Amino acid sequence: MSEALLQVQHLKKYFAIPGSIFSRNIGKVKAVDDVSFDVHKGEVLGIVGESGCGKSTTGKALLRLIEPTAGQIFFNGEDITRLSEVEMRKIRRDMQIIFQDPYASLNPRHKIEKILSEPLLVHGIGTKESRRRKVSEILEVVGLSGDHAKRYPHQFSGGQRQRIGIARALIVKPKLIICDEPVSALDVSIQSQILNLMEDLQEEFGLTYVFIAHDLSVVHHISDRIGVMYLGRMVELAENEALYKNPYHPYTKSLLSAVPNPDPDIKQERIILQGDVPSPAEPPSGCAFHTRCPECMDICKSARPDFQQVTEDHFVACHLYGDGFG
Amino acid sequence: MKKPVLEVKELRTHFFTDRGEIPAVDNVSFTIHEGEVLGIVGESGCGKSVTSLSIMGLVPNPPGKIIGGQILFRQQKNNDNRTEDLVTVSKKRMRQIRGNQVAMIFQEPMTSLDPLFTIGFQIIEAVKNHLKVTKKQARQKAIELLKLVGIPRAEEIIDEYPHQLSGGMRQRVMIAVAMSCDPEVLIADEPTTALDVTIQAQILDLMRKLNREKNTAIIMITHDLGVVAEMCDRVVVMYAGKVVEEGDVRTILKSPKHPYTQGLIRSLPKMSNRAERLYSIPGNVPKPGSITYGCRFSPRCPEVSGRCFIEDPELLTLTRGHTCRCFLYEKEGETAHV
Numbered sequence: 001m002s003e004a005l006l007q008v009q010h011l012k013k014y015f016a017i018p019g020s021i022f023s024r025n026i027g028k029v030k031a032v033d034d035v036s037f038d039v040h041k042g043e044v045l046g047i048v049g050e051s052g053c054g055k056s057t058t059g060k061a062l063l064r065l066i067e068p069t070a071g072q073i074f075f076n077g078e079d080i081t082r083l084s085e086v087e088m089r090k091i092r093r094d095m096q097i098i099f100q101d102p103y104a105s106l107n108p109r110h111k112i113e114k115i116l117s118e119p120l121l122v123h124g125i126g127t128k129e130s131r132r133r134k135v136s137e138i139l140e141v142v143g144l145s146g147d148h149a150k151r152y153p154h155q156f157s158g159g160q161r162q163r164i165g166i167a168r169a170l171i172v173k174p175k176l177i178i179c180d181e182p183v184s185a186l187d188v189s190i191q192s193q194i195l196n197l198m199e200d201l202q203e204e205f206g207l208t209y210v211f212i213a214h215d216l217s218v219v220h221h222i223s224d225r226i227g228v229m230y231l232g233r234m235v236e237l238a239e240n241e242a243l244y245k246n247p248y249h250p251y252t253k254s255l256l257s258a259v260p261n262p263d264p265d266i267k268q269e270r271i272i273l274q275g276d277v278p279s280p281a282e283p284p285s286g287c288a289f290h291t292r293c294p295e296c297m298d299i300c301k302s303a304r305p306d307f308q309q310v311t312e313d314h315f316v317a318c319h320l321y322g323d324g325f326g
Numbered sequence: 327m328k329k330p331v332l333e334v335k336e337l338r339t340h341f342f343t344d345r346g347e348i349p350a351v352d353n354v355s356f357t358i359h360e361g362e363v364l365g366i367v368g369e370s371g372c373g374k375s376v377t378s379l380s381i382m383g384l385v386p387n388p389p390g391k392i393i394g395g396q397i398l399f400r401q402q403k404n405n406d407n408r409t410e411d412l413v414t415v416s417k418k419r420m421r422q423i424r425g426n427q428v429a430m431i432f433q434e435p436m437t438s439l440d441p442l443f444t445i446g447f448q449i450i451e452a453v454k455n456h457l458k459v460t461k462k463q464a465r466q467k468a469i470e471l472l473k474l475v476g477i478p479r480a481e482e483i484i485d486e487y488p489h490q491l492s493g494g495m496r497q498r499v500m501i502a503v504a505m506s507c508d509p510e511v512l513i514a515d516e517p518t519t520a521l522d523v524t525i526q527a528q529i530l531d532l533m534r535k536l537n538r539e540k541n542t543a544i545i546m547i548t549h550d551l552g553v554v555a556e557m558c559d560r561v562v563v564m565y566a567g568k569v570v571e572e573g574d575v576r577t578i579l580k581s582p583k584h585p586y587t588q589g590l591i592r593s594l595p596k597m598s599n600r601a602e603r604l605y606s607i608p609g610n611v612p613k614p615g616s617i618t619y620g621c622r623f624s625p626r627c628p629e630v631s632g633r634c635f636i637e638d639p640e641l642l643t644l645t646r647g648h649t650c651r652c653f654l655y656e657k658e659g660e661t662a663h664v
Contacts, residue, residue: 050522157610187369188549189626192593192606199603216523217552221595221604244597258527260552262594264576272531273524276492 004074005176005208006039006062011071013054013061017281029281031057033232034071036307039176044202044209046223046240048216048255050277054232055212056100059178062210063095064088075176093123096169100181102161106153112139112164113149119172134171141204142167143197159190163197170201176208183218195222216259220244225313228252231288232280234307238314248316251289287319295320328359330400331543332381332428332511337395337413339373339380341614342388348615350376350390352567358511360402361541365558365575367548367590371614373567374547378513381545382430383412383420401427402510426456429504433516435496439488445472445499446484449506456507471502475532494525498532505536512536513545518553530557551594555579560647563587566612566622569641573648583650586623621652629654 013032016025032054039045049055060066062073064080073080080091096119099105106115116135120126126134136146142163153161162182169177182198183191199222201207213219219226220240227237228249236249247253254271261268273292278284284291290300299319307317339351351373358364366374379385381397397412412420412428432438439448449468453459459467465484472480475498488496497517504512514533518526534557537544546557554561554575561578563571563586571584582588592605609626621627624634633653641651644658 050524159610187611188551188590189369189593189607190611192595192604193608195595196604196606214522217595217597220597221600241600255523256597258523259597260526260530260550260556261597262551262555262579262591263596263598264555264579266598270527270531272527276494276525277522 003041004038005041005076006210007072007074008038008062009036009072009074011035011058011061011073012069013057013066014069027281030232030283031280032061032068033283035229035232035234036071037227037234037237039208039210040225041175042206042208043224044211044222046219046226047210047212047229048214048219048226049229050214050255052231052277052280053229054280055214055229056180058229059097059180059210059212062178063092063097065097089122093172094175095178096172096174096176097178097180098162098165098169098182101185102158102165103185105165106161108153110152111149112151112153115153115164116149116168116171119168123172125172138167138171139164141170141201143193157190158186159193162186162190162194166194166197166201170205173205174207176210179209179211179213181213182211184213184215191218198222216256228255231277231283233288233317234315235289235318236314236316237307238316242314248310248314248321249289249318250293250295250320254294287317328361329402330357331360331402332400332545333357333396333398334377334381335396335398337377337380337392337397339376339385339390339392341390346615349567349618350614351380353395354564354567354569355395356562356569356572358543358545360510360543361537362560363537363544363546363558365546365548365554365561366564367551367554367561368564369549369590369611371566371611372564373614374564375515377564378430378515378545378547381412381511381513382424382428384424384430399423399428399511422456425452425504425509426507427509428511428513429507429509430513430515431497431500431504431517433519435493435500435520438500439496441488444485444487445491449484449499449503452503452506467506468502471506472499474505474536475499475502476528477502492525493521494528497521497525497529501529501532501536505540505542508540509542511543511545513547515547516549517546519548519550526553533557551579551591563590566617567614568622568651569649570623570652571648571650577648583644583648583655584623584652585627585629585654589626589628 011032012034014028014030017027019026047055061068113135117131120131135149139146139148144163183194211222223240225239226243227234230251236252247256254273257271275292286302287300287305290296305317305319307315310316310321335355337351337354341348341350354377368374380392392413399410399412401408446468450464453464453467469480469484477483477498518529536542558575560574562569565586571587589607607626620635621639624630639651639653641649642655643649644655
């Protein structure tokens with residue numbers, strides 16, 4: 001197995017719920033609650049989950065765009081949670097992010113040239129002339145043309161803007177890119193263009209992706225390994241095929257069964273979960289999923305299950321798979 | 327043979343803007359029969375939402391206007407076999423029909439409920455507008471409706487405000503409002519797009535149940551072909567304001583004929599078999615009104631020929647119930663008469 005580029009250990013991010021001006025905080029939203037995983041060099045690690053499960057917070061905390069409350073993140077063996085702002089900025093040359101909304105993530109007042117050369121400027125790369133050349137090169141790489149550098153974001157369609165977002169992440173030649181729902185705002189026919197582009201770039205530049213999405217078929221397509229999150233916790237992590245063919249956690253099972261399949265010949269057995277996702281401000285005791293779990297036992301209500309390895313490369317946090325299973 | 331409930335005939339809805347006249351819906355025809363679920367599929371800007379707003383008489387005017395065509399609504403309820411054209415009926419009559427016989431669910435459950443009023447108030451308002459009932463009966467009816475759509479503690483929830491409910495619950499309330507008068511046609515515009523998969527499964531399950539039990543015809547507007555496979559009997563595929571293909575769900579998803587439908591289905595990542603590489607349709611989704619002559623799909627079509635850029639293809643009937651707008655099938659198909 002290839003070595004880990006990124007190691008996340010017991011990552012936590014709690015957001016305080018402020019009270020009135022005079023009172024103190026009245027509670028915490030545990031957006032990310034003790035999540036650990038490794039990202040191997042050259043792989044695509046998918047993170048899926050429903051809204052509010054903490055997947056985007058996890059992605060941003062990896063780059064320290066959101067300061068983690070606790071836990072450690074090792075990038076290339078170096079603990080980046082203790083670095084200063086200045087040192088962190090240097091590291092970010094190797095860790096970049098692509099955002100979900102291609103309409104909101106590009107400054108409408110700046111030309112593409114400025115948007116794309118800014119990361120180079122921040123990291124002090126090249127001269128003015130070489131930066132300009134790099135911008136037009138990177139535009140070609142993502143399937144646009146060098147002339148586009150002179151235009152403004154509003155002159156592009158959603159798919160083209162997402163290409164610009166990818167170019168901006170790519171221009172500093174990073175090792176790791178966090179992709180936060182990069183295709184969910186796009187039309188189906190454009191989505192496949194962007195997914196293909198991302199795969200090509202990964203191969204060409206030897207990139208590692210953390211691919212955050214809620215669309216299970218997209219994650220299935222692009223990922224090597226997949227982590228499933230529920231209410232701030234990682235409930236299952238496994239190799240892609242293993243997870244889809246043989247999910248262990250009851251939540252993963254129901255999530256996979258809920259996806260409508262466009263093939264009318266496949267009639268799948270659907271597990272329809274009751275109720276809604278509980279509020280992360282007041283997560284249920286024990287296993288966070290026990291309120292909706294079809295296989296809930298007594299122990300689930302009181303004890304939080306450990307995130308443990310059940311079979312090779314297959315981790316799950318569920319009491320059904322206790323000691324000695326498999 | 328099932329009776330047709332709603333027939334849209336050569337509907338043309340245009341928008342008059344500073345940039346000129348934009349044909350958002352350009353000669354669209356389709357029919358929905360009683361108890362049927364019809365899917366309208368397409369990408370952003372293809373005119374699927376404007377089609378549904380046209381049926382509801384809710385196209386913002388100005389800038390939008392229905393400039394041609396008919397929307398024939400055949401009333402089945404109370405053995406009242408009237409046929410009315412929703413394009414020409416009076417505003418007063420349209421208000422009676424809207425919400426009563428033809429109802430709609432919108433995409434955003436967050437924004438389509440009024441935050442200042444309780445859930446109960448909003449359902450009771452719909453009920454009292456259309457049915458002759460007392461306040462007490464209307465409230466009773468509202469509670470029944472909330473129970474019907476699977477809302478727990480309906481007696482308490484009825485006095486709560488929309489912000490106290492989750493997205494899935496709000497969409498259930500919207501469905502309750504829409505179902506309050508047992509409509510004959512329910513238009514659902516991307517009803518599950520804003521919801522999570524597990525909640526989506528609940529809502530689709532509910533809609534299927536209502537369709538079966540009440541025999542309500544549903545027009546399901548969506549971009550998600552998975553939802554189509556799951557819910558629909560027939561599918562209309564739209565591209566840039568035009569219907570490009572129509573057929574039963576199996577034909578459209580398994581053996582589509584139009585190059586756009588084919589491309590759309592091939593470009594989906596599949597859960598069942600993981601392809602090395604996805605097919606993708608080159609180019610961008612056209613802005614409404616940017617292509618005015620020739621086949622609207624020609625700039626992106628892999629099978630394009632010179633003619634496609636100049637002439638507008640007709641909708642051809644390939645087999646019974648399967649139509650397609652493409653020159654490729656001119657020999658086998660005959661011009662569909664609509």
